[in-house]
Amino acid sequence: MRQKEVIYFNPGGPCLAGGLRGQLYRGICEQKKRGQTLVFLCIGTDRATGDCLGPLVGHKLAQRNHWGCPDGRAAQPYGLMGTLAHPIHAGNLDAVTDMLRRRYGNPFVVAIDACLGEKEHVGLVTLSRKGLFPGQGVNKKMPMIGDLSVTGIVNCSGKAGLYAIQNTRLSLVMELADYISDEIESMVRAFFI
Numbered sequence: 001m002r003q004k005e006v007i008y009f010n011p012g013g014p015c016l017a018g019g020l021r022g023q024l025y026r027g028i029c030e031q032k033k034r035g036q037t038l039v040f041l042c043i044g045t046d047r048a049t050g051d052c053l054g055p056l057v058g059h060k061l062a063q064r065n066h067w068g069c070p071d072g073r074a075a076q077p078y079g080l081m082g083t084l085a086h087p088i089h090a091g092n093l094d095a096v097t098d099m100l101r102r103r104y105g106n107p108f109v110v111a112i113d114a115c116l117g118e119k120e121h122v123g124l125v126t127l128s129r130k131g132l133f134p135g136q137g138v139n140k141k142m143p144m145i146g147d148l149s150v151t152g153i154v155n156c157s158g159k160a161g162l163y164a165i166q167n168t169r170l171s172l173v174m175e176l177a178d179y180i181s182d183e184i185e186s187m188v189r190a191f192f193i
Helices: 019-031 049-064 093-104 161-166 170-191
Strands: 006-009 038-042 079-081 108-117 125-128 148-156
Touching: 006 019, 019 108, 019 125, 019 148, 019 170, 038 049, 038 093, 049 079, 049 108, 049 148, 049 161, 049 170, 079 093, 108 161, 108 170, 125 170, 148 161, 148 170
Parallel strands: 038 079, 038 108, 108 148
Antiparallel strands: 006 125, 125 148
């Protein structure tokens, strides 16, 4: 992942270079320090269709967090924050960041969020070697969060950022959430259990 700062994935296209699953694992291995807890931080709100990508991914991962060890013990190979029931958004991000540090110390955070982008990129997923700035598409000034970030490009960027987020097709958001959560679960099953 060192060659490219941002890698694009097409959920409906062929799986190239290990897909999101392989590239995410590679990025984690390159950057995560020994002893750091892996935490997926799913950012967004269910009050705007385009912005519910993060909470949907968190919801799907929480529902699937039923991996078992061969001896029958429950396994939770990572931390997870941000679901439909408990979303992480601009109003509570500072408190969540504090809670994250109290709960996990110095975790390795993969931030997941919706974003706006170029017209030809709508429907793609990105993986970045750095964190993200939540709310950037709707002109909110918030601190960067995460060590790696995964975004789903839900609509076109431009002057109408908030309007674009609120008028995004739910079917696209669901497709992106399914892809991201499937790839994360597949990665965890393949490499962490």
